[in-house]
Amino acid sequence: MGLKSLFQEHLQSVLSQIELILQELKLDGLVIGAGQPRLFFEDDQEIPYRSNHHFRYLCPLEGASHLLIVRPGQKPLLRVFQPEDFWHEVKPLEADFWTDSFVIETCAQEDQVWADLFLTKGRYAYHGPDGERAEREGCLTQVESLLPRLNWLRLKKTPYEQQCLIEATRRAAQGHKAAERCFRQGGSELAIHFAYLQAVRCREQDLPYENIVCLNEKSAILHYSAKRDDIHNGRVLLIDAGAQVRGYAADITRTYATDEAAEEFRAILADMETLQQAICASIRPGIRMNDLHFQAHERIAQLLIDHRILLNCDVEKAVNLGLTAAFFPHGLGHMLGLLVHDVAGKQVDAIGTLGEIDPRFPRLRTHRPLDVGTYVTIEPGLYFIRMLLDPHRKGEHSACFNWGLIERLAPCGGIRIEDNILINEDGIQNLTRLHL
Ligand code: GLY
Ligand code: MN
Ligand code: MN
Numbered sequence: 272m273g274l275k276s277l278f279q280e281h282l283q284s285v286l287s288q289i290e291l292i293l294q295e296l297k298l299d300g301l302v303i304g305a306g307q308p309r310l311f312f313e314d315d316q317e318i319p320y321r322s323n324h325h326f327r328y329l330c331p332l333e334g335a336s337h338l339l340i341v342r343p344g345q346k347p348l349l350r351v352f353q354p355e356d357f358w359h360e361v362k363p364l365e366a367d368f369w370t371d372s373f374v375i376e377t378c379a380q381e382d383q384v385w386a387d388l389f390l391t392k393g394r395y396a397y398h399g400p401d402g403e404r405a406e407r408e409g410c411l412t413q414v415e416s417l418l419p420r421l422n423w424l425r426l427k428k429t430p431y432e433q434q435c436l437i438e439a440t441r442r443a444a445q446g447h448k449a450a451e452r453c454f455r456q457g458g459s460e461l462a463i464h465f466a467y468l469q470a471v472r473c474r475e476q477d478l479p480y481e482n483i484v485c486l487n488e489k490s491a492i493l494h495y496s497a498k499r500d501d502i503h504n505g506r507v508l509l510i511d512a513g514a515q516v517r518g519y520a521a522d523i524t525r526t527y528a529t530d531e532a533a534e535e536f537r538a539i540l541a542d543m544e545t546l547q548q549a550i551c552a553s554i555r556p557g558i559r560m561n562d563l564h565f566q567a568h569e570r571i572a573q574l575l576i577d578h579r580i581l582l583n584c585d586v587e588k589a590v591n592l593g594l595t596a597a598f599f600p601h602g603l604g605h606m607l608g609l610l611v612h613d614v615a616g617k618q619v620d621a622i623g624t625l626g627e628i629d630p631r632f633p634r635l636r637t638h639r640p641l642d643v644g645t646y647v648t649i650e651p652g653l654y655f656i657r658m659l660l661d662p663h664r665k666g667e668h669s670a671c672f673n674w675g676l677i678e679r680l681a682p683c684g685g686i687r688i689e690d691n692i693l694i695n696e697d698g699i700q701n702l703t704r705l706h707l
Contacts, residue, residue, distance in 0.1 A: 274434070275368040278331075281431035282347075282372050285329060285424060290343045292420045297394060301417075302410055303329065304399025305337040319476035323399045324609040325421060327518035331369055338384050339373075340395075349373040350384045419623025422614035427644030432608065433693065435519035436646060437702055439479075440691055442514035443521035444706035446471040450484070451527055454508040460484045461500040463510065471514050479520035480611050483511035490526065490684025491654045493601060506532035507683045513611065520611050522648050523703055524689035535676065536683040539578050543653055546570050547688040550603070551649050554641065554692065554699045560616075561629040561638040564603040567651045568595045574653070580680070584671045592668055597659040604648040605636040607691055612636055613646075641694045649692055654685030 272280075289301060308320035320335055329347065330339055336352035353361055364370070364377060378384045390409040397405035398421065402412040428436065449470035453463045464484045468475065475481070485495045486505030511524040528537050550567055572589035575581040575598060581589055589595050606613035616637035619626040626638050641647060655677060663672055690703035 272430070273368075274431075275371075277429075277431035277434055278369050279372060281429040282329065282369075284429055286341060286347065288424050289341055289421075292417070293341075293343055296396070296414055296417060296420075298396050298411075298414065298417075299393030300340055300342040300395045302390065302395050302397045302399075302405060303339045303341070304397065304401045304405065305332075305335055305339075306400040307335050322518075324518070324614075325398055327609050328425065330373065331517045332364075336381050336384055340388070346372070346374050349375045351375055351377045352381060352384050353377045353379060354381070355379050416622045419615070419618055420621050422623075423618060423621040425608060425613065426606070426615050426618075427642065428608065428646050428693065432519060433646075435517045436521070436608070436691070436693070437705075438516040439514050439519050439521040440523070440702040441706050442471050442473075442516065443512065443523050444703065446512055446514060447510065447523060447525055447707055450510050450512070451508070451525070454486075454505060454510075454527060455529065457504040459498075459500045459503050460486055460489075460505075461498040463508065464498045467510070467512055473514065477515060479513040479515045479522065483509070483524075485509040485684060488682050488684045490686070491656045491681070492684075493652075493654070504531075505529075507536070509684060509687055511687065511689065518609050520607060520609070521691055521703075522607055522611050522689060523691065523707065524650055524687040525707070526686045526688060528683070532683055533679055535578065536680055539574065539580075539653065539680075540686055542574050542577070543651065543686045543688055546574060547649065547651050547690070550651060551690060551692060551699060551701055554649075554694065556643045556694055556696065556698070557640050559638060559640050560602075560604065560647070561632055561635055563641075563649075564632055564635060565590075567603045568599065571595050571599050571651065571653060578676075580673050580676055581671055582673050584668075589671070592671075594663070594668060594671055597656070597663055598653050599651065600654070600656065600659055601650075601652060602632070602635045602637065604650055604689075604692075607646050607648050615639075643694055643696055645694050647692050647694070648689050650687055650689035652685060652687035654687075655681040655683070656685070657681070 303326050305322040305326045308317045338350040340348040385408050395410045396414045396417055397410035397412050406412055446467040449466045450463045453466035464482050481496055483495055486502055487507050489495045490507055490509035507528050509526045513521040528540050568590045569586050572586040572595045606616040617625045629638055690701050693700045
């Protein structure tokens with residue numbers, strides 16, 4: 272099916288579900304604002320702008336200040352802000368795969384976007400970053416359970432969304448291949464970052480999140496953002512980098528080690544690769560993310576014991592005493608889509624009931640069941656983070672740690688392997704492994 276048909280089917284399906292929400296909440300319509308760019312404090316430079324993700328869900332038009340109005344039984348109305356502006360390029364709105372699906376009105380003045388509407392004549396709910404303006408125009412901005420209901424729709428990816436996600440993954444994979452080549456040729460973090468951008472063919476602000484490019488010990492910093500240019504010939508590279516297509520994100524991490532890296536580290540890396548694939552293979556529709564996360568801790572415990580990083584303990588003790596948490600301190604994965612950490616990961620129903628927090632892992636971003644059509648990351652990690660390990664040195668379980676080996680491994684930083692997974696009837700489709 273072509274992109275146009277996929278999009279039409281996506282929009283129809285989303286609109287019909289929004290109509291039901293409007294009925295249930297006794298609303299006449301939903302108004303969604305794209306939002307506006309903001310300036311850095313007391314500066315005239317714009318913070319890189321990204322439109323409201325709820326707007327992007329319905330309409331792939333980029334840019335700011337647009338307004339979308341959904342009413343039951345009608346083609347959605349799209350007010351497009353097209354300023355007369357000789358400072359910036361304003362591209363004419365041309366026919367595209369999505370344009371037939373909207374009644375489009377272009378506005379040269381920002382005020383026109385809101386002008387002469389019918390919003391005071393009924394109950395219209397607004398969702399977007401411009402709530403004050405919307406209230407002045409007569410919209411409701413605090414409709415209970417509207418947002419969780421909208422977020423709930425986002426869990427199950429339509430075929431159009433799946434197509435966007437496949438393309439985003441393909442683009443990111445090209446970047447990752449170029450990054451690995453640059454690393455193996457001795458490139459700095461900055462050079463690897465540039466190689467990635469070059470291969471993805473985009474600017475930094477087009478990425479879904481800032482690239483994390485870590486050589487050696489920096490791999491132990493989970494969200495390391497510097498891009499050093501003075502360190503070359505790294506022994507370990509951890510790169511967490513994505514790409515976007517029509518607003519949909521890829522979120523992929525790879526870890527590589529050269530022959531110069533500690534032999535024990537290379538062996539652990541090979542086993543982490545097997546472990547990550549085994550977790551992915553174990554996914555069945557309906558499995559809960561917190562159970563998968565617990566399974567990841569058990570597998571990491573076994574790996575730490577096998578590699579004699581943990582001593583004098585078994586898997587159960589290593590997990591229950593929090594010893595594995597010192598090496599794997601983040602969640603196994605999260606919802607992925609229009610946002611990198613996408614919506615509704617904690618909801619168990621449409622009206623926003625939150626799932627019971629698992630006392631074992633109270634801070635997970637996602638603990639809901641993984642139903643067919645949901646899209647998640649699976650990203651186990653194993654790091655040598657001094658801040659987390661040091662308390663154990665003098666702690667009551669110090670004898671469980673092989674401190675000599677940990678000291679030898681610490682300069683290698685850590686490992687994370689992250690794939691993007693679509694849950695389907697049979698189990699999973701690993702979109703990342705199609706390309707990387
Ligand atoms: N790239 C951010 C994350 O993996 O969650
Ligand atoms: Mn992730
Ligand atoms: Mn990531």
